[in-house]
Amino acid sequence: MNFIKTGMLIAAITALFIGIGFLIGGTTGMLIAFVIAVGMNGFAYWNSDKLVLKMYGARMVTETEAPILVRVVQDLSERADLPMPKVYIMENAQPNAFATGRNPENAAVAATTGLLELLTTEELAGVMAHELAHIKNRDTLTMTITATLAGAISMLANFALFFGGSRNNSGGIIGALAIMILAPLAAMLVQMAISRTREYSADHTGSEICGNPDWLASALQKLERGVQAHENVPAEKNPASASLFIINPLHGKRADSLFSTHPATKNRVQKLKELTLSMVQVRSGNYRPPNSRYVNVEPSLKPSGGGSTPYTKAKSGDPDDKKGPWG
Structure with missing residues (x-):
């Protein structure tokens, strides 16, 4: 159901893009803006992982430097039938984590020092399973496509005044101003809705990977309190990256509203509790997957x-x- 909803939202933002293009600039204007937007977002697609890791000062670690974290990711990757991603640590007191990379073969997971200090091994496994679920579900690709279309819409909206007198824009200057304001807003709402949908899906898939939804539910509750207690300065300076994290790193945006990149934590926990009840067999005790080396x-x-x-x-x-x- 989440994949269907995501597909419908992507179709909606695509239709919005095409409609605005024809409205303000005709076919030619739409194609020019689209080519520019694709070029910009294509660069981001191939380099976004490097850019975001550098933005947060993340450093790659090995099993020697962080044995528990690396072993957890390695064991979970084997369970999820995924290539072992690169593992990074961010020197940040706010407990949080994210995954990045254009595909499973070029993926990375990153955790803050605040998260590693706060969580138990089982909770850490729940969080890392969630991030691997994003990789497995190709969410990075989904969000890249969405960002491309949203960027194209914003660009077209900025062109609206130049095309205010176009025969395609019967609203004139007033119509152009309306497009400038409403089009990016509509694109942002769809983008946020897609992000929230993918979070629910990653919670579900991550629970299946680690074998116990309660571990992730417990971690989410701890992380929400930790996020409230610690400011993430790089995230505040770059709010566009907020959707990457498992918990919204920005202060003041914790409600499950149209403008939130994440569902409310209480709603996510409730769904995880329901998933626990629906699972016929749930692993209990210490997290020890087959051939575990930690x-x-x-x-x-x-x-x-x-x-x-x-x-x-x-x-x-x-x-x-x-x-x-x-x-």
Whole structure:
């Protein structure tokens, strides 16, 4: 149902684009604006992952640097039948995470230090499964197509005044002004609706990947409180990237409204609880998928010197039996 809804929303924004193009500039004006918009968004499609990771100062980590995080992602990737994505950590107190990349073969997942300090291993697995679900569902491609069309609509709207006297625009200057205001607004609403639909779908698919919807539900509740307590400065400066995160990183936009990039957390948790009830077999206990190479861990332990760097220590039986940043 979510894929059908997404398809209908993409069809709607496509129809909006075509209609506005004919209205303000005829076929020629529409095609020119479309070519420019496709070129701009094509560049973003091939380079968006690098741009957003750089924007948030993310650094790629290996199993040596972050064994628990990397092992969780590796195990979940195997369960989801996905290539192992690159793993990044962002030095940010706000607990959050996102996935990026144009396809599963060129994907990356990123988590903040705030998230790694806050969540248990099971909750971390729920979050990473959600991000892998975005990769599996090709949501990056979906949102790129939507961004291309939304960008084209905004560009056409900016051209509206130049075509105000066109025979295709019977409304004249008033009609042109109306298009300038209403067209981008309509495109934004459709784009937000698609983003929220994909979040619900990723919650569902992610729960199937990790095997327990309750882990993600618990994580979402913790993350919402953490987001309220910590400002994400890069996200505030670049609000267009807010839809990437598992929880809306922007302050003041937590309602499930037309202008929100994410569904309300309480609604997502409710759907996850319903999914738990509907699953015939739900794994319980410690997260230990087949051939798992990591063990459950105790809650984060901070160094005695009062520093802020989180540490986790493996329980007895871990052959490594050592402490290190994030696992």
